Amino acid sequence: MEFRYLPMTEEDKQAMLASIGVKDSEELFSDIPSNVRLNRPMDLKKPANEVDLKKELAQLANKNANLKQYTSFLGAGVYDHFIPSVVDHVISRSEFYTAYTPYQPEISQGELQAIFEFQTMICELTGMDVANSSMYDGGTALAEAVNLSAAQTKRKKILVSTAVHPQYRMVIETYAKGPNLEIVYIDTKEGKTDVEQLKTALDEETASVVIQYPNFLGQLEPMEEVQQLLENQKKTMLITSSNPLALGYLTPPAAFGADIVVGDTQVFGIPAQFGGPHCGYFATTKKLMRKVPGRLVGQTTDEDGVRGFVLTLQAREQHIRRDKATSNICSNQALNALASAVAMSSIGKHGLKKMAALNMKKARYAMKKLEESGLSTVHNGAFFNEFIIQLDKPVAEINEQLLKKGIIGGYDLAKDYPDMNGHMLIAVTENRSMKEINQFVKELRDIHG
Amino acid sequence: MANRDFPLIFERSKTGRTGYSLPELDVPDIDLEAELPKSYIRTESPDLPEISELDLMRHYTALSNRNYGVDSGFYPLGSCTMKYNPKINEDVARMDGFSHIHPNQPESSVQGAMEMMYDLQTALSEITGMDEVSLQSAAGAQGEWTALMMIRAFHEANGDFHRTKVIVPDSAHGTNPASATVAGFESVTVKSNDKGLVDLEDLKRVVGSDTAALMLTNPNTLGLFETEIEAMAQIVHEAGGKLYYDGANLNAIMGYARPGDMGFDAVHLNLHKTFTGPHGGGGPGSGPVGVTEELKPFLPKPILEKRGAAYRFNHDLPQSIGRVKPYYGNFGIYLRAYTYIRTMGAEGLKKASEYAVINANYLMRQLQEEYDLPFDQHCKHEFVLSGRRQKRLGVRTLDIAKRLLDYGYHPPTIYFPLNVEEALMMEPTETEAKETLDGFIEAMKQIATEARDEPELVQEAPHETIVKRMDETTAARKPILRYEK
Numbered sequence A: 001m002e003f004r005y006l007p008m009t010e011e012d013k014q015a016m017l018a019s020i021g022v023k024d025s026e027e028l029f030s031d032i033p034s035n036v037r038l039n040r041p042m043d044l045k046k047p048a049n050e051v052d053l054k055k056e057l058a059q060l061a062n063k064n065a066n067l068k069q070y071t072s073f074l075g076a077g078v079y080d081h082f083i084p085s086v087v088d089h090v091i092s093r094s095e096f097y098t099a100y101t102p103y104q105p106e107i108s109q110g111e112l113q114a115i116f117e118f119q120t121m122i123c124e125l126t127g128m129d130v131a132n133s134s135m136y137d138g139g140t141a142l143a144e145a146v147n148l149s150a151a152q153t154k155r156k157k158i159l160v161s162t163a164v165h166p167q168y169r170m171v172i173e174t175y176a177k178g179p180n181l182e183i184v185y186i187d188t189k190e191g192k193t194d195v196e197q198l199k200t201a202l203d204e205e206t207a208s209v210v211i212q213y214p215n216f217l218g219q220l221e222p223m224e225e226v227q228q229l230l231e232n233q234k235k236t237m238l239i240t241s242s243n244p245l246a247l248g249y250l251t252p253p254a255a256f257g258a259d260i261v262v263g264d265t266q267v268f269g270i271p272a273q274f275g276g277p278h279c280g281y282f283a284t285t286k287k288l289m290r291k292v293p294g295r296l297v298g299q300t301t302d303e304d305g306v307r308g309f310v311l312t313l314q315a316r317e318q319h320i321r322r323d324k325a326t327s328n329i330c331s332n333q334a335l336n337a338l339a340s341a342v343a344m345s346s347i348g349k350h351g352l353k354k355m356a357a358l359n360m361k362k363a364r365y366a367m368k369k370l371e372e373s374g375l376s377t378v379h380n381g382a383f384f385n386e387f388i389i390q391l392d393k394p395v396a397e398i399n400e401q402l403l404k405k406g407i408i409g410g411y412d413l414a415k416d417y418p419d420m421n422g423h424m425l426i427a428v429t430e431n432r433s434m435k436e437i438n439q440f441v442k443e444l445r446d447i448h449g
Numbered sequence B: 001m002a003n004r005d006f007p008l009i010f011e012r013s014k015t016g017r018t019g020y021s022l023p024e025l026d027v028p029d030i031d032l033e034a035e036l037p038k039s040y041i042r043t044e045s046p047d048l049p050e051i052s053e054l055d056l057m058r059h060y061t062a063l064s065n066r067n068y069g070v071d072s073g074f075y076p077l078g079s080c081t082m083k084y085n086p087k088i089n090e091d092v093a094r095m096d097g098f099s100h101i102h103p104n105q106p107e108s109s110v111q112g113a114m115e116m117m118y119d120l121q122t123a124l125s126e127i128t129g130m131d132e133v134s135l136q137s138a139a140g141a142q143g144e145w146t147a148l149m150m151i152r153a154f155h156e157a158n159g160d161f162h163r164t165k166v167i168v169p170d171s172a173h174g175t176n177p178a179s180a181t182v183a184g185f186e187s188v189t190v191k192s193n194d195k196g197l198v199d200l201e202d203l204k205r206v207v208g209s210d211t212a213a214l215m216l217t218n219p220n221t222l223g224l225f226e227t228e229i230e231a232m233a234q235i236v237h238e239a240g241g242k243l244y245y246d247g248a249n250l251n252a253i254m255g256y257a258r259p260g261d262m263g264f265d266a267v268h269l270n271l272h273k274t275f276t277g278p279h280g281g282g283g284p285g286s287g288p289v290g291v292t293e294e295l296k297p298f299l300p301k302p303i304l305e306k307r308g309a310a311y312r313f314n315h316d317l318p319q320s321i322g323r324v325k326p327y328y329g330n331f332g333i334y335l336r337a338y339t340y341i342r343t344m345g346a347e348g349l350k351k352a353s354e355y356a357v358i359n360a361n362y363l364m365r366q367l368q369e370e371y372d373l374p375f376d377q378h379c380k381h382e383f384v385l386s387g388r389r390q391k392r393l394g395v396r397t398l399d400i401a402k403r404l405l406d407y408g409y410h411p412p413t414i415y416f417p418l419n420v421e422e423a424l425m426m427e428p429t430e431t432e433a434k435e436t437l438d439g440f441i442e443a444m445k446q447i448a449t450e451a452r453d454e455p456e457l458v459q460e461a462p463h464e465t466i467v468k469r470m471d472e473t474t475a476a477r478k479p480i481l482r483y484e485k
Helices: A010-020 A025-029 A050-062 A085-091 A109-126 A138-153 A166-177 A195-201 A223-231 A286-291 A318-324 A334-372 A395-404 A434-448 B053-065 B087-093 B111-128 B140-157 B175-182 B200-206 B229-238 B293-298 B331-367 B397-406 B434-453 B455-459 B472-477
Strands: A157-161 A182-186 A206-212 A237-241 A260-264 A280-284 A296-301 A307-312 A386-390 A423-427 B132-134 B165-169 B186-190 B211-216 B242-247 B266-269 B289-291 B303-307 B310-314 B383-386 B423-426
Touching: A010 A025, A010 B331, A010 B434, A025 B331, A050 B087, A050 B111, A050 B331, A085 A334, A085 B053, A109 A280, A109 A296, A109 A307, A109 A334, A109 B053, A138 A157, A138 A166, A138 A206, A138 A237, A138 A260, A138 A280, A138 A286, A157 A166, A157 A195, A166 A182, A166 B140, A182 A195, A195 A223, A206 A223, A223 A237, A280 A286, A296 B472, A307 B472, A318 B175, A318 B186, A334 A386, A334 A423, A334 A434, A334 B053, A395 A423, A395 A434, B087 B331, B111 B132, B111 B266, B111 B289, B111 B303, B111 B310, B111 B331, B140 B175, B140 B211, B140 B242, B140 B266, B140 B289, B140 B293, B165 B175, B175 B186, B186 B200, B200 B229, B211 B229, B229 B242, B289 B293, B331 B383, B331 B423, B331 B434, B397 B423, B397 B434, B397 B455, B434 B455
Parallel strands: A157 A182, A157 A206, A206 A237, A237 A260, B165 B186, B165 B211, B211 B242, B242 B266
Antiparallel strands: A260 A280, A296 A307, A386 A423, B132 B289, B266 B289, B303 B310, B383 B423
């Protein structure tokens, strides 16, 4: 059997074994005790050639309903947005994607500068002072923010709105077990975090308040009221999880006093790809700069005074500080951060505002059409590009029907919110045309009866 | 911006230029300012660049030319397994039916994706000898933490709340003790002996009724197989602790030995090392976790199951540690690993390990004349040299690494592991041809000669790169972490 990734010929092998001073390669494995040796071939599928394997995997791919062929109104944290063609062309350059972490700055200026630019863009969007080079995803970024707030304030109680992405909340719960944090949930009222309940729960033990803005139910949280509440508990940190595209139009969390802002840049140039890899971002204040998890790129100069970039403040990180590190994160999502940076550069300052506005306008059109067709929407507060409608049948059932019509329906909220049976969370992005929206309304109307 | 400075994308920006082409507003226009309370409307737009498409491409193409990947040249970074990233993998990951599917679609509409994931976890179970695999963890460090959380949950389910310590060898990756901390444990170090292996006597000394787990890489970071692995497993298991396998170095032993057969209770794998996921300049990775039957109830949720011909995610796992990541992990990386495993099969994977080990031993033997070899025995996929001989001449390991840049190579991992003075840790991988290794050997020998004859040439390196050594001290003292006009 030939293997195209293995260049060693029999002649090479014999020459190398002779130079090592062994008779055969078995001698090099003789230190593995016989008791733990595998004495049979591994039971795996036979090696496949490039032609057959590509065919087989294309068939497997074709078993999935993809967002290019189906019209999607599904969001809930992962969105079908415009991805400029330049993005894939840039990230397909193998000088980027086959590179390791840029620990050798002299031959990694490309990656380092691209990430420095990414950090700058995240600061611009969120209004924060500092952003890191990326986290695994929005969920783990939020969990790390929570743990940081506890370490920083030396407090254990975390107030989390139930309008935070349900899966992000589950990740917070898992991460909170390490430092033994107490997670207290704050309910919603009319789709927004209940400020009265938050006020009652907030005390001197509260490390942080966790809010999603815009929230999981689509609504814009009462940020000014939350900010005012926290005026009375100055040590308590405000953590927000924000869709960065929404921040192209909406007031950034920094303006409402956020201490840490996290989220996912999937909306910028990253395909849904069944939930990952996406790209978490983590932004904070100057004060917390030396507590940030993960890698940071900083600007400096070389011996000749030429501007350049390096990984910096590494004394926070696991490879230096080991068990005292601010996080265990090592690999991050660098290539996806690059994809997002390219997308943000392409869309640009004016394009971003336009793109955010398209989402808001098309979502409002869809909402109006659904209401006109007799379906009821649930909340009437301000929103970005997602809203909820209430149906008489289980959403899962309706979605199976929609699928047959070439439509991927909205998110079934009953999965996470027991009192939301028949509630469908609908996302409308700039990619949806008026025709597609009208078709969706018609099909939904027909199925719903 | 000085003359020789390479421009930032913000410095190429000019008001009025456009790089995008968005869909039209085809629905009736509305006044958003009337729709939203004023406090929600941003007063100043984020200052993103404004650049034409060609200038954008030139910017990033120029940046890529200021970068170095495996496709650029030899990358013998120890413990990083910088092997070739096959191109078919990239094509498969970009198929619409894989890249453009939403994690919350009805399961009936993503059976192909789930089938691939199921096949991959089955293959990884076989390769590692573990009973069950969860793909969910995003990277190696998250895999470590996930497994430790499971071990913690296991002990707690047995009413055992006093196992607060995780034992970590002094040669371990920094993520091991860091993950232990994040999981709520205290880490305790076990020493290496003069053969570079875990000191059994010291292990017996540190192990006890408070031991939750021992974290071990095998072969270890010196590239040496821990020959006493069975005795170690017995010591830890008898004390009631669990054995955790850091899969960073699995590339040495595929088809030869399996962590499951060595007595490990939990393992993590780095799909972006052994299984050719590209490193991407620092990520994304993927760190699946494999466990024994005993730890299975604690796997992160959901787990992927096959019922008849259908695949489903099971969320109903009362003893699960919970979610470690939204959705199902870094699916795009699974596709690359799966394509690689299917390309190689059992025979190819075993050959990969065999050749990785031959390449490493060949390189080690060729270099040991000029550089100190602290542990003179056959290695596995990597080995560690010491630059202490050169240090006496005033040339440090860092200088050697920088001089390698002038010769067109990515340097090895340096100053790690911590138990070797002036360490140079090299892992050539199986995808490098003998000629490439010979060229590198020649360069390393040349540098050793330079260190003797003209040390300043090495001390002042690099000379040929686009920038010289960076002032890292100022970068850390006065951090500039973003561009400002």
